[in-house]
Amino acid sequence: KAGVTQTPRYLIKTRGQQVTLSCSPISGHRSVSWYQQTPGQGLQFLFEYFSETQRNKGNFPGRFSGRQFSNSRSEMNVSTLELGDSALYLCASSLVGAENEKLFFGSGTQLSVL
Amino acid sequence: DQQVKQNSPSLSVQEGRISILNCDYTNSMFDYFLWYKKYPAEGPTFLISISSIKDKNEDGRFTVFLNKSAKHLSLHIVPSQPGDSAVYFCAASGGGTSYGKLTFGQGTILTVHP
Numbered sequence: 001k002a003g004v005t006q007t008p009r010y011l012i013k014t015r016g017q018q019v020t021l022s023c024s025p026i027s028g029h030r031s032v033s034w035y036q037q038t039p040g041q042g043l044q045f046l047f048e049y050f051s052e053t054q055r056n057k058g059n060f061p062g063r064f065s066g067r068q069f070s071n072s073r074s075e076m077n078v079s080t081l082e083l084g085d086s087a088l089y090l091c092a093s094s095l096v097g098a099e100n101e102k103l104f105f106g107s108g109t110q111l112s113v114l
Numbered sequence: 115d116q117q118v119k120q121n122s123p124s125l126s127v128q129e130g131r132i133s134i135l136n137c138d139y140t141n142s143m144f145d146y147f148l149w150y151k152k153y154p155a156e157g158p159t160f161l162i163s164i165s166s167i168k169d170k171n172e173d174g175r176f177t178v179f180l181n182k183s184a185k186h187l188s189l190h191i192v193p194s195q196p197g198d199s200a201v202y203f204c205a206a207s208g209g210g211t212s213y214g215k216l217t218f219g220q221g222t223i224l225t226v227h228p
Binding site (some may be wrong): 006031032033042043044045048049055056058067087090092094097098099100102103104105106107108110 | 117141145146148150155156157158159160163165178203207208209212213214215216218219220221
């Protein structure tokens with residue numbers, strides 16, 4: 001069974017641009033979550049999608065958005081990029097996103113904002 | 115407000131000995147706890163989890179202990195191997211609306227010397 005797949009693996013953007021990251025969950029998993037990892041803040045929850053609906057959201061500005069498609073694949077968008085958005089963005093999937101489910105993570109997209 | 119804390123940034127042990135990684139939490143609504151292992155620029159890999167109805171869970175060389183009254187959990191690795199060298203994160207979920215959301219500690223860098 002293939003794991004969680006994230007593309008692209010690396011991305012370099014400049015301030016003010018926007019970026020879209022893609023995530024394909026494990027087959028059969030319908031919940032997709034996004035996390036940001038930075039050296040200073042650690043791993044922080046961005047949002048979660050299930051059946052194309054955002055069910056949960058972390059404390060990030062509206063520049064961070066996402067969506068989920070009918071095949072459970074998900075995209076995350078960051079608009080008006082800032083230097084502080086440089087981070088490893090991780091996607092995770094689980095069957096239904098229940099609280100007692102473990103999450104399976106992809107390898108992440110390393111975003112550098114110059 | 116850091117709800118999950120790993121107070122030891124790093125731990126160094128000799129191959130064959132026991133590694134003990136500690137984690138404290140403050141949110142009494144948390145009822146599911148997990149440990150993940152992570153290499154740089156990769157996604158976290160699930161190791162072991164424990165529900166709040168248990169105080170111990172074992173899986174091979176890995177054992178997690180939960181002390182609910184102290185809001186403390188620990189991960190024991192016996193025997194430690196050089197391949198165990200990585201960053202270890204504890205994570206927690208719970209509260210009724212935590213769809214896809216894990217709250218992570220800051221991580222502990224484990225180095226196992228041959």
